[in-house]
């Protein structure tokens with residue numbers, strides 16, 4: 617539901633919503649109020665009061681046209697906002713613009729850090745859809761899916777989709793972590809070549825994640841649509857560059873950890889203090905991926921720690 621700046625400024629707006637919810641019995645958690653970034657930031661103090669009251673009723677708020685106004689990030693964190701809707705201006709031509717991709721990756725990072733859901737507006741073709749998925753944006757809207765429909769057509773499409781399995785048919789996000797041993801110690805040139813293949817292929821296939829290489833061992837996290845993750849794993853298993861491939865954990869995920877569109881090689885060798893004390897070891901023994909592979913949680917923590925910028929470094 618779109619709320620205009622004028623409506624937001626009406627003193628009795630919370631009372632109006634309270635009355636409507638009471639009279640209709642509507643479930644407030646299924647209502648999303650969309651307010652443009654410009655309207656939201658025009659008078660933060662006044663809007664904060666109104667939005668807090670609306671949030672108390674269980675209504676959720678989305679910042680519409682995000683990226684076109686002048687958001688103060690410190691103010692954004694104060695507002696009870698649940699969703700950022702990335703303006704279509706950044707989606708338009710996304711498949712050709714590295715700048716737009718950079719903006720979307722940055723907004724996806726911001727959304728992940730603040731625990732906000734992301735919606736991209738104005739998706740018009742499959743190339744844009746793939747780019748957005750690869751940037752970590754899971755919710756998309758635009759003509760690529762449907763043009764605006766009259767109510768009867770909407771109901772028909774909706775029913776047909778439900779009959780088709782509905783949500784069960786929606787592509788699900790999947791993740792997987794594995795460890796492996798390099799066949800021989802891998803040099804910089806090989807890692808560089810691998811990085812190039814990964815960047816190109818993973819972007820195309822909407823995969824994100826991270827590859828760690830340390831002391832002759834790999835640990836990799838892959839995220840994306842399940843079919844794409846499984847297809848990549850089949851290729852990786854056949855790669856003569858490594859052996860003893862062991863999947864540590866896999867399953868469905870609600871959202872991506874890595875917003876990067878591809879994977880990069882991250883070398884931990886230079887990190888100080890990278891050691892793991894054994895139960896009764898006097899001296900700490902070196903951390904190796906095969907040693908921690910029994911502990912899925914530890915692997916998860918180890919690799920996802922690279923999500924906040926670390927994976928982009930090299």
Ligand SMILES: Cc1cc2nc3c(=O)[nH]c(=O)nc-3n(C[C@H](O)[C@H](O)[C@H](O)COP(=O)(O)O)c2cc1C
Nearest residue numbers: 813814817818827834836848851852855857858879
């Ligand atoms: C440790 C390791 C990780 C890899 N990760 C990826 C990856 O993330 N994406 C990818 O496309 N290829 C990755 N590869 C390379 C694939 O095994 C394969 O060589 C590449 O996808 C090309 O496949 P193709 O020759 O069947 O087209 C990886 C290889 C190794 C050894």
